[in-house]
Amino acid sequence: MTDGGTSGKICNKSFLIKAKKLLLLLILWMFFWKEPAAPIFPQTAVSPQIQRVVIDAGHGGKDSGAIYPAGLLEKDLTLDVAQKVRRGLVDSGLRVIMTRDTDVFIPLPNRSKVSQKKNADLFVSIHANASLNKSLRGLEVYSLSELSREQLPVFGGSGEDLSGFNLKSLPETYADMGLKRVVWLLKMAKDRLDSALLARWIAGTVAHSVPVAAHRVKEANFYVLRWAQCPAVLVEMGYGTNHQDEIRLKSFHYRTRLAESIVSGILNYKKEYEKTKGFSA
DSSP states (O other), X not given: OHHHHHHHHHHHXXXXXXXXXXXXXXHXXXXXOOOOXXXXXXXXOSSOOOOEEEEEEOOBTTXXXXXXXXXXXXXXXXXXXXXXXXXXXXXXXXXXXESOSSSOOOOHHHHHHXXXXXXXXXXXXXXXXXXXXXXXOSEEEXXXXXXXXXXXXXXXXXXXXXXXXXXXXXXXXXXXXXXXXXXHHHHHHHHHHHHHHHHHHHHHHHHHHSOOSOEEEEEEOOHHHHTOSSOEEEEEEEETTSHHHHHHXXXXXXXXXXXXXXXXXXXXXXXHHHHTTTTTO
8 A cells, every 4th residue: 555655646746747847838838939920831822823934945056956967957946936936925915034035055054043033934945856766756845754863852951952942932931941841842743743734735736736747745854844943844846857857847837837836735734724723623
């Protein structure tokens, strides 16, 4: 009986100590806690809209890109079609930002940074293809492949290194770097899914409007797609190393129809995106 009573007193005393500690923590929490200035997760717009599109004309300046048998330069083809795409989108009421509008060299990192600085809703890079296999032909539209280790956010001791991700684009309330990492991965995953849908819209629209030999939707880990920080695709207009494709790419009329189809694909995607409130409906 004596041992049992002593044990009971010890347990009661231990319980009281824990209760006092919990009460103290509760008082401190009530005293210092403040209503957050902003929600932890940014509020989603009721009706998301696509308003700003970056059009990237591949290569330029000292970088001619591919040089085709008939003397065509990829950098000239991409700029011509990119400018046509811009005109079509502007006429449809969208704001278009060009990574280059003349024959100048733009480093790859600077191309991606344009979409970051301008807070772009879409990024579309225009290229023409080449291959040692001269039988390869047709349109290809690429979206970003699965995340590589290079793309995953890396946090140093001070927490400022996110492997190219612009931390300033996140609200100041993301004080916890672990939370920033989660938000980054979620955003990358969502952009990747939307990029794949954009690629399908463009490829499908072109195939129904322009006599392309084939149209393929693919994935790749291209630099400009990795760091665009918005849905991004890369359009390969055709293989200049294939005789039939080269003849078509040389044609001003064909390039005009191709640009118009790319514009229609973007607008079809925009319509569906806004109709479904960012594909969430």
